[in-house]
Amino acid sequence: MASAIHPEVAGLLARSHRLGSDPRNTNYAGGNTSAKGTTTDPVTGGETELLWVKGSGGDLGTLKAEGLAALRLDRLRALKAVYPGVEREDEMVAAFDYCLHGKGGAAPSIDTAMHGLVDAAHVDHLHPDSGIALACAADGEKLTAECFGDKVVWVPWRRPGFQLGLDIAAIKEANPQAIGCVLGGHGVTAWGGTSEECEANSLHIIRTAEAFLAEKGRPEPFGPVTEGHEPLPDDERRARAAALAPHVRAVASADFPQVGHFTDSEVVLDFLSRAEHPRLAALGTSCPDHFLRTKVRPLVLDLPADAPLEQAVARLAELHTEYRAEYRAYYERHAVAGSPAMRGADPAIVLVPGVGMFSFGKDKQTARVAGEFYVNAINVMRGAEAVSSYSPIEESEKFRIEYWDLEEAKLRRMPAPKPLATRVALVTGAGSGIGRAVAGRLVADGACVVVADLDGTAAATVAEELGGPDRAVAVTVDVTSEEQIAHAFREAVLAFGGVDLVVNNAGISISKPLLETTAKDWDLQHDIMARGSFLVSREAARVMIAQKLGGDIIYIASKNGVFAGPNNIAYGATKADQAHQVRLLAAELGEHGIRVNGVNPDGVVRGSGIFAHGWGAQRAAVYGVEEDKLGEFYAQRTLLKREVLPEHVANAVFALTGGDLSHTTGLHIPVDAGVAAAFLR
Template structure:
């Protein structure tokens, strides 16, 4: 059963974490002190519950709390070796845990334990960080808050910062909190409600002071030619640039992207001071750990052509990488014989790319990480606006940023992350994916870590199928008639804008008309070929443009059929178009190999269960051809195979997964039979 103090803490954390004005995703931490009976001694023991390392306030649950004995944490003051050996204190927290201890304690644990208050909140509100990053933040804090909020000079989070805040609270009995220079705010209270009220009062007071005393144009006047393009033009340019940008951002390691054209971004890029402010970078550690020290900013007007923009972005990217390497070299501590020293450089590519008139692209190991990085940069813009309104934006130095970014404790947190799934960082587009084989493929790809665009003729079904797989960080559904060049391009653009690029395309959309030669009309023939032969061509062509531009390789997979090589009765249009698809595999494998793009096919036998094609009348017609009841068609197909097994959608999905993993990195132009063994369809 959850302790009352811990339950209040979780509820308070969830409320605070649900408001982006208060703190960012996974930012800040909260705590509560209380007592429980020690199961060993039977005596009361004072405990600290505090949000653990890597957790998120908005979604915090009991499992996300670290639980420590308060007397033992405070006793660490007697063995604290000083700021030069600060990092050792996090390991020391392990000796203060109560019971199993819960989540791993974070570096901010000392702040919560040492401050003499029952409840403590440490948050990163935009308005609070605006004061924290103002050049004269200490004086402004005194003006705005009087004696109720004290100022703490910038100090890297740790045990000494906890000691500093505790001393300031003791010296300022009327204070309800502090502004942490370059960082954020900390507030406290004797009850959970009081701590929350004090946190919100600090934030609202800071917001009100900025609104009442700030300059009306903190980012300067309009920068001619840099304003936001009209919405449709903006999105079209974003889609046209996305693949190339992702390739640049993935030079060191493949990244997933996120795009936003929110007003806060396009307005910032349309004003005169944005080049100066962007170059200063972000300040709050939670910001720059996700956004890197500064973004890459295209220094061309919104009217610049795609070709001009790409050429300039290539130049800026090369300079960005050189500058980041210089930043690393300037502050990295060489390794010694004992193994200490800065972690290796984690990559020199930007995490944030700003395009005037268009918006912001952000990047990360997955869509959530990329999206959150963008959200943090929006917070940084808000911070800059507030600081410039009441003073001058003055973030912490690059040296201090480096000490945080390449902190051994941050490295340890990264090492604790679970091993990525096999398809993590890959972006897939599957056609005809709202049901049957396509849905099974999409489901398997998501389960293996990919982001998936489910394209289907029926938008409602596509969106429903995507929703079954997770939120929009995982899958989206789009409407697409693959016979339409415009629909196909829109589907690819949707992938670019949702996830930043494209790595894997599965040509699965199809239909089937079971008719003899004499019964097959020209309309039947044209429909069958439009959907599968022409449709596959259109999808592959649109995808290939992206794959070539990204320079990251990729996979195109065709769900063909055993009918592409097997001659059966009453199947002329379907089988002929499947043969067309099968040869597209060979042709595209030969053409796209130089770009690292693999093209392969899968030849299933009839997949009856869960198939939209079979349910739509094809099953009844094939059953009539073979003289069996429709409900027995799957069993009939199974009995004519060597393995006597029915082929299911999941079997085809398994083959797709194998083809696009690294285990088959050297395989292209292949057709894999998934037919349980149909001798007449053996590949020769």
Template structure:
């Protein structure tokens, strides 16, 4: 059973973290002090439970807490070597853990341990950071809170900051918290409820102060011609720019993208002061670790032609990389970590919105959320004063902190398809569903495309959140629907890298019984549909300049002439040759095109369930429920082919081991000798 102090701490943390007004995702930390039985001595031991490194308050569980012995953490004060060597004490926290210790202790552990209060909250509310980053933040803190909250000048998080706050609390017994210059707030209380109440009082009081005391239009007037484009035009422009931007920001390493066009972002980008404020960068360490030292800002109006915008973005991106490298070299010391990459994490396009980037969709989305936090902070600071974030040298000290490098080193190795965006047609059931699930399990972001909206939605939701999979409705015979589906894809994830042409239907009839309408339908869905999907995908991949994969789920029927199957077999042969043609044409762009030839996949197949199974069973004179076994017995391996076997082949083609293979067809048929490739 959990300690009551732990239960209260988790509940408080979840309440605070679930409201974005209180703190940003994964930002801040909370703690509780209490006693527990020492299993070695049988006596009571005083412990600190504190949110561990990398956790999120809104979703915090007991497993996310670091558990330390307070006597041992406090003993570190006696051996503290001074601020120049304070990082050495982070490793010492490992020797203060109680038992297995839970999660890894964060850099803020000292603040929670050394402050003489049973409960402590350290949070990053926009309102608090606005005061913390105002040029006259100390005076404004006094005006806002009186003597109940104390100003703490900027200091990088660490042991010394913990000592500073502990001393301030001791010197101000009537205070309930402090504003940390350039950073955030810390509050405390004798009980969990009191601590939470003090945190919320500070946040809401700051919000009210900024609203009542602040001047209107803190970002200046709207600049003529910089207002938001109409919604449909804005999304179309964003979709046109997204693949090009993703290619640019993936110069050092591949990135996934996220697009934001909220009123907060669009209003900021329409205002006179936005270029100068953006150039100052963000301030709170959590903000600029996610958003980099500053964003890339397009300096053209929304009505500028797309070609002109693209050319300008290329110039600005090159300049950004040069400036970032110069920033690194201005501040790097011989023991600094190597430069991690010079591409921007945030790109701002007036009238259109914000593009944010990261190693996965969640990281990209959260980076965008942090920049929205930064806009709110800038608005608040400019409303009552002048926005004055911490200086560039301090930002570098945190961005290239050895402790931050160690945190990155603890991250698990990426999955084989991490950063790749996959678009799978016919993914609402059967083979397509299995492929979508396999690609997502391998780390890809997946667009589940299907004519059946309900089926696509169910598959996407079963895979995970919208950070992993999104559903789109698309009839692959419609150029307009295909274009719209790919637009949704690039706005969801920044671009597309991997396309699987799987959508299909099957008409099993002899030549004389096959109507022209049936022939046309069969070819429209699979031959024409694959062509249209591949064409739209190739446009995006070429714009990105990152290469890509197009995989056709063809069939052994494209090679083997089965009975009473003229429409289906012919269209599969068409798909098979599209593989060869596109491999030859797209190779210069690094786009690989390959095919997979399954035997009849009966289990879980939407095609077979829709009547194809009954038709083929009648052709072969077997009961429909025995069709899979029948197919298996005619193979060399005597094994039934299942959807996951086809998904395995897609993985083999796209996960990196066959990087030099294109124009290939892989049989997944358990060995049908008549379908051997010649």
């Protein structure tokens, strides 16, 4: 039976959720909270004092008990006696493990010392934009005193660690009137004797800083609007962003493929329209949480918003070359013997005046959060410039954080990426049947998926089932329409930065003898499957070539493309058309690293959208069996005597795209349980 949660833990979680749910208080996964209390030692039966503190990783707004580290305070405080000094303070993180109470819980974070050594029952360390604005102002110490008097104490920049914990503990002891401190270049810390007092002190610091910046700050701290950098009209702006997105993704993915996110919020567009944005962007972000997510500085396109697209693409390539050279020089300026190897020289943030911000990461959530962190940085710059001037920590200190051994160790502890991580897929006909199964398999193996279907409601349902916008988005598309296909790809690149994997699955079938097949029947099936696949593949190739990342195009064809069955002229002919498109496009697109392959299913009855809408009844009548027995009938005519299901087709799509068949193109894989007449020759 599970033990009841400790009252101090319950209060700590509730406080954390309240603080973390408001972005004014702290950024995503930023900061940590703690509580001290007593519990019964299961070994001695006596009382022991514990520290519960948010562990490494996780987010305050959604923190759970298992996200806390529980440490014995007597052992944690005893570490002061063995502390080897600031030059070796990183060794203390490993020492925290010897202070843990029991099994389970999160790994202690670098900020554990701050919480354990400060003489207060409750401590909050947060990263509010208002607090960081003061922390990153050129005269932050003076402004802190002006804002708070002696209730909040200034702490000069020091890298997070054991020494910072000692410093803050000493400051609290020397300033009994203080409720907290502003940490230069970093954030704020508050304390209290109760959870309620600590939370009230945290909010007092944050709201007082907000009011101070609003009342004392000068208007337009980013300067006047620059001609040509004003935001483009909404539709024009999104169209421009979609046109640029694959080229921007190429810039961000030269070293490692990345998933993208696009933001055109008012905060971003206003910043990019102002005269001071080039200077401020070049200074980079400051708070460690910011630049670990956003890289040391962004890449900024220095052209008017309405510059010709070709000029913008060419300038992006030039700026990318410069950015990479500058980043390598930054690394070489500060790397020492034993520094981790350079992790890549591409930007994580690309800013385009008049259009918006592209942010990148290993997955959609990481990319989205990187963008959120840069918005935090813009807010910090605005506050600092309003009352002083923005003055982030030194570049050398940024390097120490970015290439910190502890950060490198954290990266090494992360699980290996899934086979399709960083890949963006678009699946047509994904609202049901085979397409739905394919979309599910691709998401399960790490891809982001655009669920495209004529039935927008079905597509939205599937996208939600797959995890929502960080994993899947829905688009309504009729694949016979060039305009709708172009729109679907625009939505895809705005959602995820680009497209790497396309599955042509949309289909329909009308089973009739030759003399009963009308021209309308013929045209409809060819429009959806043959013409539709061509149009989707053409749009996909445009995006993939611009990205310079290669790609996969998969056709869900059919055994009927090679097998001459009765009463099936229109469907069989269009499937043969699709099958040859695979060969033609494989030959044409190989020079761009784009592989084109096909899957030939047969007899997929259960879960099939086509069979559910009349095709099943028609084929059952042809073969003289009951419709609900059609799947069994198909199975018995195969060599393996097994029924084919949508997930079996999805498995074949994964086999072609999951990495093991990296040198295969122009191939058709039968998924028919063995139909000898359809063997490929």
